[in-house]
Amino acid sequence: MTLLPGYVSTPEVDASHSPExxxxxxxATxxxxxxxxxxxxxxxxxxxWVLVVKMKKTVNTLWFSHLIFTYLLHCSSLPVFSVYILLDFHWVFGTMLCKLINSSFSVAMFTTVFLLTIISLDRYLLICHPVWSQHxxxxxxxxxxxxxxWLVSLILSAPYLFFREVREVKGRMKCLNNYAFSSDWDGPEIQELMDRVHLALFVVRFLLAFLLPLLIITGCHCxxxxxxxxxxLVRNSKPFRxxxxxxxxxxxxWLPYHLYHSSLTYWESFSFTQQVLQVTMVIGECFNFCFTPILYLFVGEKFQQVFKTSLLSLLKRGFMDIPIIPMNNANEESHQTCSTGSLKVKVAQTNCLPSP
Structure with missing residues (x-):
C-alpha cells in the first residue's frame, strides 16, 4: 500500500523495528x-512572481503560471514526506493531514498533465488553425x-478524501486506502472488493494522467x-523548447510512478523491481516538480549565455507567446533588423552586424 500515489509504506515490517x-x-531519500x-x-x-507580476498578461503566461503553481503546491507537502521517511514510514500527522496531503498530491498531478495537454492543443490551434485561434x-x-x-482535477482526486485512513499495521501507524469503507480489512470478500476498486482507480489514473495525454500531445507536436x-513557417525556438x-x-x-503502481497490481511477486521503481519514482516526482523549472532557463540558450543574461530576460523569452510567421516575412524582418541594428538579439540570430 502507499502513503501517497508515489510514496510507498512497506506493509511487511517487523513489529520490533522501532519507528525512530x-x-x-x-x-539519503x-x-x-x-x-x-x-x-x-x-x-x-x-x-x-515573474509570470504574475513582471510579465504582460497573455494566454501563454496564464497557462504557465498555473503550471508553476501546481509545482509549488507539491513542494509545500515535501516536509511531511521527509519526516515520514525519517520515521521509517510511521505516520504521525493524523487522519485529516493524511487525506489532505494525498488529495493535494493527486490534484497537482492531474492539473499538471491537463495543463501540458491544453498548452500543446493551444500551440496546435495557433499553428494549424491560425484564423480560428486569432478570433x-x-x-x-x-x-x-x-x-x-482545476475542477476536473479536484473531482478525480476526491476519492482520496474518502478512502484514506490512518491504521495501525504491525506496530506502526499507516496512511492507507480503505477502498471498502470497512474496519474488517482481512476478510476475503472485502479484500476482493478492495482489489477491484484499486484496479479501477489505477486504470483511470493511468489513462487520464498519462496514456491519453501522451497520445494527444504527441499527435499535436507531429x-x-x-x-x-x-x-x-518560422518559430521562436525558446518558448517552443x-x-x-x-x-x-x-x-x-512520471513513467516510473505508473510502472510502480502497475507492479502493485500485477507484479506483486517482484519485490526487488518494486523497490527499484519506488526509489526511481521518488526521484522522478521531486525532479519534475522541483527541478524542471530550472530547465526553462537553459533550453534554447548557450550555457555561458545563461549567466550573462538577466533572469527576467530569460524567463520572458521562455514564457512569451510563440510567434509564428511565414518564411518570407521572417527573411524580410531579418533584413530590416540588420539594417537598423536596433536589437542585438535579432542581430545575433540572423548573423548580421549592427549598423554603427
Whole structure:
C-alpha cells in the first residue's frame, strides 16, 4: 500500500523495528527530498512572481503560471514526506493531514498533465488553425479552461478524501486506502472488493494522467511539425523548447510512478523491481516538480549565455507567446533588423552586424 500515489509504506515490517530507527536509504531519500524542497520552493516562487507580476498578461503566461503553481503546491507537502521517511514510514500527522496531503498530491498531478495537454492543443490551434485561434484565443476563455481543469482535477482526486485512513499495521501507524469503507480489512470478500476498486482507480489514473495525454500531445507536436514544414513557417525556438522540456520532463519523471503502481497490481511477486521503481519514482516526482523549472532557463540558450543574461530576460523569452510567421516575412524582418541594428538579439540570430 502507499502513503501517497508515489510514496510507498512497506506493509511487511517487523513489529520490533522501532519507528525512530533511521536507515541509510531512508536518510539519503529524506535528504534528497529536503534539497528538492529548498530548490523547488525558491525556483517555483521566483518563476511564479515573474509570470504574475513582471510579465504582460497573455494566454501563454496564464497557462504557465498555473503550471508553476501546481509545482509549488507539491513542494509545500515535501516536509511531511521527509519526516515520514525519517520515521521509517510511521505516520504521525493524523487522519485529516493524511487525506489532505494525498488529495493535494493527486490534484497537482492531474492539473499538471491537463495543463501540458491544453498548452500543446493551444500551440496546435495557433499553428494549424491560425484564423480560428486569432478570433477565439482570448484570456477570458483561457481562464474558463483553467477553471475547468482545476475542477476536473479536484473531482478525480476526491476519492482520496474518502478512502484514506490512518491504521495501525504491525506496530506502526499507516496512511492507507480503505477502498471498502470497512474496519474488517482481512476478510476475503472485502479484500476482493478492495482489489477491484484499486484496479479501477489505477486504470483511470493511468489513462487520464498519462496514456491519453501522451497520445494527444504527441499527435499535436507531429501535426505542428508537419504544418510548419509544409507552410515554411518560422518559430521562436525558446518558448517552443520550454514547452517540449516541460512535456518530456513530465512523462519521463512520471513513467516510473505508473510502472510502480502497475507492479502493485500485477507484479506483486517482484519485490526487488518494486523497490527499484519506488526509489526511481521518488526521484522522478521531486525532479519534475522541483527541478524542471530550472530547465526553462537553459533550453534554447548557450550555457555561458545563461549567466550573462538577466533572469527576467530569460524567463520572458521562455514564457512569451510563440510567434509564428511565414518564411518570407521572417527573411524580410531579418533584413530590416540588420539594417537598423536596433536589437542585438535579432542581430545575433540572423548573423548580421549592427549598423554603427
Amino acid at each position: 530507527k533511521i536507515t541509510s536509504v531512508n536518510l 529524506a535528504l534528497f527530498i529536503f534539497v528538492s524542497l529548498l530548490v523547488g520552493t525558491v525556483s517555483n516562487s521566483l518563476f511564479l 477565439n484565443r482570448t484570456i477570458p476563455r483561457a481562464w474558463r479552461v483553467v477553471a475547468v481543469v 501535426r505542428m511539425g508537419w504544418e510548419m514544414k509544409k507552410k515554411r 520550454v514547452l517540449v522540456a516541460a512535456v518530456v520532463s513530465f512523462f519521463i519523471c
